[in-house]
Amino acid sequence: MASLAESHRIVVKDDRFFFITSLIMAAIVVAGFSLMIVTGRSSFGSPPIVHAHAVVFMGWVVLYVTQNALVARGSIALHRRLGWIAAGWVVAMIVLGTVVTVRVIRLGHTPFFFPPALFLVLNPVMILTFAGLIGAAIVRRRQTEWHRRLNFSGMALLLGPAYGRLLPMPFLIPYAYEVDTLAVLILPVMAPFIRPGGGVSRRSSDRRCSPKQSPTVRWVRPCTAWQRKDRRARRLHRLPIRHSRSLDRAAARVHVQRANAGAW
Secondary structure, eight states, X not given: OHHHXXXXXXXXXXXXXHHHHHHHHHHHHHHHHHHHHHTTSOOSOSOHHHHHHXXXXXXXXXXXXXXXXXXXXXXXXXXXXXHHHHHHHHHHHHHHHHHHHHHHHHHTOSXXXXXXHHHHHHHHHHHHHHHHHHHHHHHTTTSHHHHHHHHHHHHHHTTHHHHHHHSOGGGGTTSHHHHHHHHHTHHHHHXXXXXXXXXXXXXXXXXXXXXXXXXXXXXXXXXXXXXXXXXXXXHHHTOSOOOOSSOOHHHHHHHHHHHHTTOO
């Protein structure tokens, strides 16, 4: 029972971590684009295609925060249904992101601190990489640890335009694009070090979670102590629950409830 209670605590910490980081990412996006409006460098007089692009991409930010909020409050069923809407949303993002990029290049409206050729190539690459990460997250939706990290990395990739509006890009020429890319990597690189509770195994006997590995490797190859302890607890107490590779929060709650009710 103690192992299951600890499992529940780690899952809750995981949920809180991803929800808080989703709010941080949303705040970065809002701050970046709000700054453009406040300083008069942007207006609502843009063509409809640009407004559609803004609505769709900002809608993704709302979806990402909502999905993490649903998991944090335990609404897994709604989270899964909304996930399929998000999958279709990504298709619209690919189309609009590419169309607007080409339009900006044709009209000569590329930010002066970005080489046009670089902007034309790397913008679609960024969008397609984002789509690939989200697609991989959908494929691994039953593996919670992978699913969360792939979505997290995809969302972090979209912060480039927001950082580009917050950083003093004119002063960073000719390395403006490189600096913007490094800024995008801030959250993914920091995440292994600031993740509360971690849930990462420290046992040297587990090769997948060896303490010799760097925190980044542990982040990319998730292996949590609560998963292993829960499997061991089910063997010891012979719970009539089918083995699963990745136990989500709902299953952890059921186990804790059974333990508290004395249904061993």
